[in-house]
Amino acid sequence: MEKELYIATNNGDMGGGEVMLLNIARAARSLGYKVTIVGPSEPKQLVEAAADEGFARVVLPAKNRVQYMAALRSWHARHKDVLLWCNGLVPATATGGRKNRIVHLHQLPTGVNAKLVPFARHKASVTLVPSRYVARACPGSELFANWVSGVSTELDHRVGERRLRVGYLGRLTPSKGIATLCQAMSSLNSNGIKYDLVIGGEPVFASDEERAEVEDALARVATFSTRLGWTTPDRLFGDIDMLVVPSIAPESFGLVVAEAMSARVPVIVSDAGALSEVLGGTSYPYVVPADQPVALAQAIKSLGTELREDTEALAERTSELFWRWQENYSPEAGKVRVGEILERFIR
Incomplete structure (x- = not known):
């Protein structure tokens, strides 16, 4: 008899948690499980992505989060005999108890969300979190690190002059x-342009005030x-010499950090949340205090010197991080987890 796994999404649109949902689904399918994705009819990006990859789907009629949670709880009442992987706090709360x-849980719950966690976890077989940073706030949870596909770039990162x-x-x-990064870059270029900034991303999930603040900085x-x-x-990664991840709000993991490790791109991170944990801990030399542009500028300058001198220490560190990605955050490692x-939970 084929073993079945149902995975309920947190959101109908695509975010970091939904990327991980598809990673989990692929891993389970490759291990021989029949995987079904459960999600709302609106937004429909997640269920469409699941369909594109050939996964069976249960599409629950819902136009907002409340409707989705109600529909999911009703559906689950009729399917209690199957294992349900609640990919986030929303499906976990909807099926709580x-x-x-x-x-x-992909994020560290805060505010009102933190109050939902005890009910969401009640009677669950296990609670998984992406980092030790989150695990410390969720007693009894188990570490289940995220993973990313490898990113290929040229191995020769010499910069010359x-x-x-x-x-x-x-x-x-x-x-x-x-x-903060913009402030640091302005400082470094105050006496002539020595550094270029290459920016990937858009101001999604930002208020008008936040957008204005960011545009002013840019x-x-x-x-x-x-x-x-x-x-x-x-x-x-093909266009840069180093990556900076300058988060101010605590991060529960750091997918882009793991991607940089896989590409052998040197990286600087803030000390916000689990970013340094992904790199192996605070002993990593380029962990800077969050929201401190002076410290960030100094780190960029120091790493830049290493890049120009093509130091052996930098080469060894970059190689060590690549193998750390391979052993801990690659699809192969994720499949094992x-x-x-x-x-443990499907017999």
Whole structure:
């Protein structure tokens, strides 16, 4: 008899959690499980993406989150015999208090959401979180790190005497630290342009006030920056010498950090949340205090010196991070983790 797994999405549109949902679904299917994706009819991006990859789907009629949660709870009442992987707090809360569930929290719940967690986890088989940082706030949870596909770039990152290219990839919002990065870059270029800034991303999920703040910061670096809009890691990493992840709000993981590791692109991160954890801990030399442009500028300058001198230490560190990605955050590593979880709860 074929073993079945149902995965309920957190959102109907595509975000980091939904990317992970599809990663989990692919891994489970490759292990021989029959996978069905459960999601709302609107937004429909997730269920359409699932269909494109050949997954069976349960599309619940819903135009908003409340309708989706009600429809999911009703559906689950009729399917309690199958294992349901709740991919986020929304499906976990919708099915709270019921057995035969995996609760997978991708973010550290805060505010009102934090109050929902006890009910969402009640009677669940296990609660999975992406980092030790999140696990400390969720006693009894288990570490289940995210993973990313490898990104290929040229292995020769020598820069010679040209201007160094500093990259950013992510949402253009204040919480992601883009304004801090702009301040740091302005400082570095105050006596002549020595660094170019290459920016990938758009101001999604930002208020009008936040958009205005970000646009003001970006205007100040316009003479030495390039905005790519939404782009892929492959495209961005091929155009930069280093990646900066300057988040101010705590991060529960750091997908773009893992992608940079896979591409052997040197990376600087803030100390917000789990970013340094992905890199192996605070002993990594390029972890800077969040929202501190002076410290960030110094880190960019120091890493730039290593790049220009093509140091052995930089080469060794980059190689170590690549193998850390391979062993911990690659699709192969993720497949092993999915298999271990499903073997415990699907007989």
